[in-house]
Amino acid sequence: MTPPEAPATDxxxxxxxxxxxxxxxxxSAGILRIAVMQQRxxxxxxxxxxxxxxxxxxxxxxxxxxxxxxxxxxxxVGFTCSKKLGNAVARNRAKRRLREVARLGxxxxxxxxxxxxxxxxxxxxxxxxxxxxxxxxxxAIADIHAGRTMKPRPPQPGQKGRRRGK
Numbered sequence: 001m002t003p004p005e006a007p008a009t010d011x012x013x014x015x016x017x018x019x020x021x022x023x024x025x026x027x028s029a030g031i032l033r034i035a036v037m038q039q040r041x042x043x044x045x046x047x048x049x050x051x052x053x054x055x056x057x058x059x060x061x062x063x064x065x066x067x068x069x070x071x072x073x074x075x076x077v078g079f080t081c082s083k084k085l086g087n088a089v090a091r092n093r094a095k096r097r098l099r100e101v102a103r104l105g106x107x108x109x110x111x112x113x114x115x116x117x118x119x120x121x122x123x124x125x126x127x128x129x130x131x132x133x134x135x136x137x138x139x140a141i142a143d144i145h146a147g148r149t150m151k152p153r154p155p156q157p158g159q160k161g162r163r164r165g166k
Contacts, residue, residue, distance in 0.1 A: 031107070032075055032106065032107050032110060032112065033071075033073060033074045033075070034074070034075050034076075034077060034102075034103075034106055034107070034110070035070075035074050035075070035076045035077075036076070036077060036078065037076045037077065037078035037115060037117070038078075042076070042078065042115060043078055043080065043117060045062060045115070046060045046061065046062050046078065046115050046116075046117040047060055047117070049061060049062030049115075050062060050144055050149040050150075051149060051150050052140045052143050052144055052148075052149045052150060053150065054136035054137070054139065054140040055124065055128065055132070055136055056121065056124055056125055056128040056132060056133045056136045057098060057118050057119055057120055057121055057124075057125055057133070057136065057137075057140075058118075058119040058121065059116065059117070059118060059119075059137075059140040059141070059144060060116070060117040060119065061114060061115065061116045061117070061141075061144045061149075062114065062115050063111075063113055063114055064076075064113050064114065064115060072112060072113045073112045073113070074112065074113075075106055075110040075111065075112055075113075075114055075115075075116070076114075076115045076116070077102050077106060077110075077115075077116045077117070077118070078115070078116070078117040078118070079095050079098050079099060079102075079117070079118050079119075079120075080117060080118070080119045080120065081094045081095045081098075081119075081120035081125070082119075082120075084122045085120050085121075085122050085123075085125065085126070086122070086126075090126055091120070093126045094120040094125040094126045095120065097125060097126065097130065097133060098118045098120060098125065098133075100130075101118070101130075101133050101134055101137045102116070102118060102137070104134065105134060105137045105138060105141070109137070109138060109141040109142070110141065111145065116141075118137075
């Protein structure tokens with residue numbers, strides 16, 4: 001008695017004539033696309049827009065104009081931790097915490113076509129409990145979109161993209 005013959009397979013391990021596996025997940029139409037801001041000019045535009053001071057950080061936000069080259073369905077986020085927060089270890093810890101808060105909160109709270117910048121606060125961002133940071137983020141985003149913010153900073157004369165300081 002001879003064993004049954006196994007179907008012929010190609011180099012990928014599929015039997016001849018079979019189709020590749022197909023995902024049964026629905027298309028990602030409702031998922032928000034998030035990009036990280038890296039250009040200094042984007043951070044400067046966000047700094048002169050709406051801002052809201054939360055206990056754990058400062059949130060700067062602005063709705064992008066239609067003429068910008070970024071797709072309208074993308075939410076952009078940036079993170080800033082200055083030397084006021086401490087040495088590099090303290091700044092990196094604060095930035096990691098802000099990144100995680102944004103990663104968890106932006107898909108449900110962020111709006112397409114907006115830029116958000118989270119600015120770390122000295123001695124608070126790195127030491128505040130993570131649950132409190134998340135609550136601060138949710139409250140700050142809701143207040144920004146409701147229009148309850150501090151007055152935007154007017155652009156400074158003579159600061160057309162030049163570096164501040166030395």
